[in-house]
Amino acid sequence: AQKITQTQPGMFVQEKEAVTLDCTYDTSDQSYGLFWYKQPSSGEMIFLIYQGSYDEQNATEGRYSLNFQKARKSANLVISASQLGDSAMYFCAMREFGNQFYFGTGTSLTVIP
Amino acid sequence: NAGVTQTPKFQVLKTGQSMTLQCAQDMNHEYMSWYRQDPGMGLRLIHYSVGAGITDQGEVPNGYNVSRSTTEDFPLRLLSAAPSQTSVYFCASSYGKDNEQYFGPGTRLTVT
Numbered sequence: 001a002q003k004i005t006q007t008q009p010g011m012f013v014q015e016k017e018a019v020t021l022d023c024t025y026d027t028s029d030q031s032y033g034l035f036w037y038k039q040p041s042s043g044e045m046i047f048l049i050y051q052g053s054y055d056e057q058n059a060t061e062g063r064y065s066l067n068f069q070k071a072r073k074s075a076n077l078v079i080s081a082s083q084l085g086d087s088a089m090y091f092c093a094m095r096e097f098g099n100q101f102y103f104g105t106g107t108s109l110t111v112i113p
Numbered sequence: 114n115a116g117v118t119q120t121p122k123f124q125v126l127k128t129g130q131s132m133t134l135q136c137a138q139d140m141n142h143e144y145m146s147w148y149r150q151d152p153g154m155g156l157r158l159i160h161y162s163v164g165a166g167i168t169d170q171g172e173v174p175n176g177y178n179v180s181r182s183t184t185e186d187f188p189l190r191l192l193s194a195a196p197s198q199t200s201v202y203f204c205a206s207s208y209g210k211d212n213e214q215y216f217g218p219g220t221r222l223t224v225t
Contacts, residue, residue, distance in 0.1 A: 004155075033210070033211040035214075037214075043201075043218070043219055044216060044218060044219075045156075045203065045205070045214075045216035047213040047214060047215075050211060050212075050213070052211060091155055091156065093156075095210055095211065098210070099144070099161050099163060099169065099210050100158065100171065100172070101146065101148075101158045101161075101171070102158070102172070103148075103155035103156040103157070104155050105153060105154060105155045106155055
């Protein structure tokens with residue numbers, strides 16, 4: 001079974017609108033971490049946000065928030081007020097059992113002016 | 114403060130050749146990792162280290178060796194290159210396992 005599933009290969013959003021990128025995960029570990037990274041066309045990986053499995057509040061970092069639904073094993077990324085510079089690949093990732101990291105296959109986001 | 118550096122940026126190998134991809138960080142991070150990124154497959158963890166002298170396998174370790182003799186350096190060795198190892202390789206480091214991972218710029222490797 002896939003550890004991280006991102007079901008949206010590509011998404012479009014109008015500039016200044018909000019967008020949600022979906023991520024579901026599979027783990028039997030009780031202590032795990034969830035991450036989102038951005039990869040622009042230039043290729044570098046940029047950290048966006050982190051959520052720990054024991055965190056009760058949803059994580060927020062500026063325009064990014066993580067909608068954490070533990071029972072549903074989902075960790076969706078919400079980007080508010082999209083900007084043209086948000087066009088990139090977005091990867092959801094999970095750390096489980098100490099130091100094993102798994103990344104999803106990514107969602108390509110295009111922001112339309 | 115250079116962050117995470119990787120060399121080389123590009124490399125072409127013939128099947129059966131060996132080489133070492135270099136990775137260094139100057140942030141005094143204990144955690145370092147190597148990933149490969151293939152089209153449509155996201156990043157996959159090859160090996161990781163939680164400190165000098167300590168390494169462990171990730172999801173796809175076969176064909177690769179690592180060592181960690183210093184906190185700063187974490188080289189990845191390809192023992193006998195195969196076309197299946199054609200990929201983009203990223204090195205990353207972090208302060209702790211649930212902290213932001215800082216990624217290097219990547220090495221694009223082609224094995225013919």
